[in-house]
Amino acid sequence: MTSATIEVRNLTVRYGSTVxxxxxxxxxxxxxIYGLLGRNGSGKTSxxxxxxxxxxxxxxxxxxxxxxxxxxxxxxxxxxxxxxxxDASDSDRVCRVLSVARWLRPTWDETYAEKLVxxxxxxxxxxxxxxxxxxxxxxxxxxxxxxxxPLTILDESYLGLDAVARDVFYRELLxxxxxxxxxxxxxxxxxxxxxxxxxxxxxxxxxxxxxxxETEALRGxxxxxxxxxxxxxxxxxxxxxxxxxxxxxxRALTLDWRPAPGDVARGExxxxxxxxxxxxxxxxxxxxxxxxxxxx
Amino acid sequence: MAFDDRSPIYLQIAxxxxxxxxxxxxxxxxxxxxxxxxxxxYRINPATAAKGFAQLVDEGVLYKKRGIGMFVSPDAREKLxxxxxxxxxxxVVEPMLAEAARIGIGVDEIIRHLGGPR
Numbered sequence: 001m002t003s004a005t006i007e008v009r010n011l012t013v014r015y016g017s018t019v020x021x022x023x024x025x026x027x028x029x030x031x032x033i034y035g036l037l038g039r040n041g042s043g044k045t046s047x048x049x050x051x052x053x054x055x056x057x058x059x060x061x062x063x064x065x066x067x068x069x070x071x072x073x074x075x076x077x078x079x080x081x082x083x084x085x086x087d088a089s090d091s092d093r094v095c096r097v098l099s100v101a102r103w104l105r106p107t108w109d110e111t112y113a114e115k116l117v118x119x120x121x122x123x124x125x126x127x128x129x130x131x132x133x134x135x136x137x138x139x140x141x142x143x144x145x146x147x148x149x150p151l152t153i154l155d156e157s158y159l160g161l162d163a164v165a166r167d168v169f170y171r172e173l174l175x176x177x178x179x180x181x182x183x184x185x186x187x188x189x190x191x192x193x194x195x196x197x198x199x200x201x202x203x204x205x206x207x208x209x210x211x212x213x214e215t216e217a218l219r220g221x222x223x224x225x226x227x228x229x230x231x232x233x234x235x236x237x238x239x240x241x242x243x244x245x246x247x248x249x250x251r252a253l254t255l256d257w258r259p260a261p262g263d264v265a266r267g268e269x270x271x272x273x274x275x276x277x278x279x280x281x282x283x284x285x286x287x288x289x290x291x292x293x294x295x296x
Numbered sequence: 297m298a299f300d301d302r303s304p305i306y307l308q309i310a311x312x313x314x315x316x317x318x319x320x321x322x323x324x325x326x327x328x329x330x331x332x333x334x335x336x337x338y339r340i341n342p343a344t345a346a347k348g349f350a351q352l353v354d355e356g357v358l359y360k361k362r363g364i365g366m367f368v369s370p371d372a373r374e375k376l377x378x379x380x381x382x383x384x385x386x387x388v389v390e391p392m393l394a395e396a397a398r399i400g401i402g403v404d405e406i407i408r409h410l411g412g413p414r
Contacts, residue, residue, distance in 0.1 A: 170339065196339060197340070214343075216306055
């Protein structure tokens with residue numbers, strides 16, 4: 001089984017009168033690690049559920065190498081969707097949940113699963129209902145990684161994991177991806193600590209696609225300009241302002257703009273300093289308020 | 297090498313390799329680590345590392361042997377030295393002189409400092 005190119009066209013997911021995903025179109029080439037970002041209620045889980053064929057689109061299509069995904073057994077076998085509930089009952093023991101996964105997944109790697117269970121120190125005999133939040137997440141990660149599914153979707157799989165366990169998660173995810181490239185989609189709120197693993201970033205905002213870009217293009221997309229208020233205002237004129245702060249006569253504007261070296265030299269000559277905007281900062285600025293055209 | 301947010305990581309990788317070539321840590325025709333080794337070591341997506349390597353191939357610092365890997369170009373060190381020497385006064389000396397002027401340190405004082413025992 002190999003990974004498929006996924007084409008999402010005009011996807012809408014509705015619950016009654018609530019529109020969770022609103023007319024989203026996306027091309028997802030195979031064998032990349034995608035980061036899906038968005039605030040709470042932005043539609044991430046609904047989009048992922050539709051991608052995993054757990055939910056039928058209200059409108060629009062999802063195609064895997066051109067084939068319609070919904071209720072398509074080949075696509076279902078090639079997809080592993082790890083969500084909050086783990087799709088297991090509280091009374092199931094950890095070892096039972098793992099053996100079900102082994103039985104369901106043609107690409108399951110038992111040796112790897114055992115190694116991960118040990119790494120996360122998961123109690124094999126405990127029932128799912130008795131696991132801590134972090135242990136539940138870890139069990140999801142074990143299933144997600146050991147399934148080796150051509151499309152692996154991990155929806156906020158870090159919840160409750162402490163810093164050490166998250167570190168294990170990121171290290172194993174990358175190592176296994178390097179050895180066996182496949183399509184992996186991770187949704188997360190912890191942008192700063194995983195952004196380096198993403199080849200591409202997808203941002204949903206209020207059900208709509210705000211952005212889908214290479215992570216490297218996003219890094220350095222914005223700039224912070226600091227200096228005397230009047231000079232900053234002049235320099236920023238015409239560019240989209242993502243953030244605006246003042247301290248006495250000094251103003252710092254965050255702009256959605258990558259200035260050319262010549263612009264930077266011109267600004268520095270006028271007494272301005274330039275700073276970077278990280279991916280998390282950019283995300284916060286882009287999704288926190290409607291951005292404004294630069295004001296003087 | 298620690299990455300900052302200031303510039304794309306692939307540029308920082310490329311700069312790190314250039315510095316290794318300049319310092320002699322990487323010799324001519326020596327093989328550099330693979331994209332996957334880089335990715336695992338620095339915990340980054342391999343596409344990011346590949347982008348840094350591609351940039352160095354474009355600039356002639358590295359060359360590719362198909363199916364084997366990336367190697368340091370025979371003339372890479374000389375070329376990098378020439379580039380850096382050209383930029384040295386504009387990028388290193390001029391900013392220093394500007395800072396000296398701002399805080400009232402004269403050129404004679406700088407010369408005296410440089411002329412001291414090394």
